[in-house]
Amino acid sequence: MTRDPRLRAALRWLPLALLACASVAVVASGAYHLLSLDRLLASRAWLHGFVEADRARAIVVAGLLYVCAVVLSVPASLVLTMFCGFLFGIVTGALLAVVSATTGAAIVFSIGRGPVGDLMRRRSGPRLAALAEGFRRDAFSYVAFLRLLPLFPFWVTNLAPAAFGVPRRTFVLATFLGLLPGAFVYAATGAGIEDVVASHESARAACLAAGGLGCENALSLGSLVTPKMVAGLGLLALFALSSALLRRYLARRSGPSR
Template sequence: MSTPDTDDAEAPPATGTGPEAVARPPWRRWLRVLPLVALVLVSVALLASGVTHWFSLERLLASRAWALGVVEEDRLRAILVTALVYVGTVVVSVPVSVFMTMLCGFLFGTVTGALVAIASATTGAVIVFSIGRTAAGEVLLRHTGARLNRLAAGFRRDAFSYVLFLRLLPLFPFWMTNLGPAIFGVRLRTFALATLLGISPGGFIYAATGARIETVVAAHQEARSACLDAGDRDCDTALSLRAVITPELVATLLALGVLALAPVVVRKLRARG
């Protein structure tokens, strides 16, 4: 798979070696890292506060009548507020993207919900990427060894395929796939396009699951009843996202991820031949 940027050499963040950069005090360069440090601190504080407990299927189901009433009252406002919350969770790296995508599907239906989720997740990712590239890319690549720089150069050569692969697989933290390409100097448009395409399959799948949340609830209740009939004592397990992230879903996304890496494999085979 290719991208409009593939034929152009992707350059790492500016290293700032000109006369003006030489005259710049070292503390000015490190000052650029502060926005990223601030994001990390906010993220750690939110995680320590237990904010993720508010993003659970149990809470959604408990307040679903109220939530649907808000959407019915003013659908456009509900979409905007949900999108802003989604973007915010991505920017501060709170790991609730799957829940937020399902929430979008539940509130607005599969298609609209998926589009809102994909747009929001991409926007948040681009914000984090931009902060990371400005703040950390130059500093880290300047102060690390040749091995990391060679790895960064290799990543940039096939940046679109690599980012697409990382986005398709739900095995890596979202913040990692935002900051890694930023540090390696991937171009913004390559990152944004690969992110948009890479999260789209999962976006529609999770939004569709959210749109049929009542079916998920019924399946959960059926499993609980079967548990009780079997004589088990611990049958009150809360409904969680594990109930909707099935092995089949992971296998599908994994297959798409492998397909995304096909151009990289072909290029390496040709180079050896």
């Protein structure tokens, strides 16, 4: 083991630096477009054949692809969850998506735990310190809230708990449970993919008829997210946050009597 503190510090940052470089390379190369809605819809017949040939192999391959997408911060989780539902059914697809997303999140969490935590502790101000203390007091509810209502990019919600000292077991459990509701919603959407295909083709035809550009992307992912879906996830997130606040209030009231 090296005794040079600068080299030791550099080696601690090396895995995170390599991960960041790989993520930038994937985004810069445009390779993540292979996981776009249009590409996957165009390949749905081949994908069905791949699943029918060997379902277990297809589940493993889909899971590994999902984990890699999460680790490299590729913005394709929603599409991949939909196609898990399309290919394997709502229950299997949702569980596969949640297990894969949680595995990828745990890998990023573990890589960033040491160096990011040290950096945040050195640079933290009063507000950041208060947020870190909140994570330490009720880490499960904080992480679950961020998973239920994705207000921030997925990689942020993987690294922030690592920086704030959240235990790995708590992070994994809260991530798994927090992702479940949304995964079932998107997997159910994917299970009705033929309706999505019909809507997509209709939107593209209308775009072409109007002489528009970029008609391959005429149907946005946002149009698949209904107000009811957003309201349901919002209520679940509000419940998680309310439970955290209630527990803190009760703990504060019971404190002096001890």
